[in-house]
Amino acid sequence: MENKGYLYVVGTGLNTLNHITQEAKRHIAQSEHVFHLVPDPLGLSLLKSLNSNLHYLGDCYALTTDRIAAYQLMVKRVMTQLTTAHKVCVVFYGHPGIFVSPSHALIQQAKEQGYVAQMLPGISAEDCLFSDLGIDPASAGCQSYEASYFLLNQVTCNVQAPLILWQLGVLGDFAGERLTCDPKALELLQQKLGKVYPPQHPVTLYEAATLSLYEPRIETLPLAKLTEFNFSQRSTLFIPACSDVVRDESIYLELKKHQLKELNNV
Amino acid sequence: MSDNLKRFLVDVTENPDLKDQYKKDKTGLMDQYNLTKEEQTMVANQDLDGINKALNDEYDLAPNSIIRVNKKQL
Numbered sequence: 001m002e003n004k005g006y007l008y009v010v011g012t013g014l015n016t017l018n019h020i021t022q023e024a025k026r027h028i029a030q031s032e033h034v035f036h037l038v039p040d041p042l043g044l045s046l047l048k049s050l051n052s053n054l055h056y057l058g059d060c061y062a063l064t065t066d067r068i069a070a071y072q073l074m075v076k077r078v079m080t081q082l083t084t085a086h087k088v089c090v091v092f093y094g095h096p097g098i099f100v101s102p103s104h105a106l107i108q109q110a111k112e113q114g115y116v117a118q119m120l121p122g123i124s125a126e127d128c129l130f131s132d133l134g135i136d137p138a139s140a141g142c143q144s145y146e147a148s149y150f151l152l153n154q155v156t157c158n159v160q161a162p163l164i165l166w167q168l169g170v171l172g173d174f175a176g177e178r179l180t181c182d183p184k185a186l187e188l189l190q191q192k193l194g195k196v197y198p199p200q201h202p203v204t205l206y207e208a209a210t211l212s213l214y215e216p217r218i219e220t221l222p223l224a225k226l227t228e229f230n231f232s233q234r235s236t237l238f239i240p241a242c243s244d245v246v247r248d249e250s251i252y253l254e255l256k257k258h259q260l261k262e263l264n265n266v
Numbered sequence: 267m268s269d270n271l272k273r274f275l276v277d278v279t280e281n282p283d284l285k286d287q288y289k290k291d292k293t294g295l296m297d298q299y300n301l302t303k304e305e306q307t308m309v310a311n312q313d314l315d316g317i318n319k320a321l322n323d324e325y326d327l328a329p330n331s332i333i334r335v336n337k338k339q340l
């Protein structure tokens with residue numbers, strides 16, 4: 001049986017001209033329709049040079065009352081196009097599946113309806129953070145949370161691993177309506193973090209450069225001054241670990257004994 | 267749509283030496299690309315929203331476009 005059609009969801013990275021993958025470019029160029037929501041202007045120019053059949057999804061915000069409805073409209077638009085086209089590509093910035101709700105909804109719906117649907121990886125804000133701040137999650141692990149989710153839920157925060165909080169620019173958002181950081185929510189976040197980190201513990205506001213001309217924005221303050229940060233829609237917060245891990249001696253000794261025994265048996 | 271601004275930003279992306287040149291002499295490099303005074307101020311102030319607007323007259327790009335919402339809501 002012939003496939004009904006193909007849906008590819010791809011990412012541009014944060015600095016599109018430098019980050020977009022060859023694979024993503026090929027899918028953009030070879031699709032009949034390309035839907036996009038890419039905030040960087042050079043990225044948009046690149047899309048235009050690859051495919052003339054572009055559809056901007058950003059107007060869905062203006063056509064709806066809140067972001068949840070906007071995302072539903074985006075999904076509906078793409079799914080409608082898929083019924084008549086052989087190959088459709090949807091482009092988001094960063095990694096298309098990281099902190100992007102409609103991308104996952106699209107893949108799921110397309111698969112349920114019998115289309116071939118694939119999400120391709122892209123360079124995310126977290127990837128840029130690892131590079132710019134020199135963090136290797138292999139050293140102590142890493143936790144990554146949406147900031148409002150972290151604030152509003154009883155999350156067990158592991159102070160032995162770094163903590164990354166996303167979407168500070170809409171902190172305190174319940175209903176998908178806020179487009180700014182609620183100062184009260186920021187105060188509460190500071191208090192919540194203050195229960196597990198000391199007041200002098202450094203916290204870093206991080207914004208990757210989206211144009212090569214600029215350097216990343218990296219500002220560090222003690223936790224006690226968290227509310228002094230001026231967060232933008234691009235801000236991510238990085239909090240390093242504040243205590244070292246302690247080796248699990250019983251497991252260590254058991255494994256060591258086992259391996260010595262194996263060695264003696266050879 | 268500002269072609270000079272776009273050419274300037276693309277060239278700096280593709281040629282890292284130009285970025286060093288910009289750091290040493292911002293105005294000199296931007297003058298070479300015939301950027302207007304307004305464009306030069308925007309670039310020097312790292313006014314990303316302004317640059318977005320100058321490069322795209324078709325539609326307003328959503329500043330950070332999409333925001334993650336709870337999966338259950340979608």
Ligand SMILES: C[S@@+](CC[C@H](N)C(=O)[O-])C[C@H]1O[C@@H](n2cnc3c(N)ncnc32)[C@H](O)[C@@H]1O
Pocket residue numbers: 014092093094095096097098099100123124125126165166167168169206207208209210233234235236237330331332333334
């Ligand atoms: C809706 S999410 C999109 C993430 C994107 N899909 C990715 O892969 O990075 C938006 C959040 O990503 C982070 N973000 C976006 N742009 C960023 C940048 N230039 N630097 C650092 N973090 C960024 C911020 O936490 C922001 O609130």
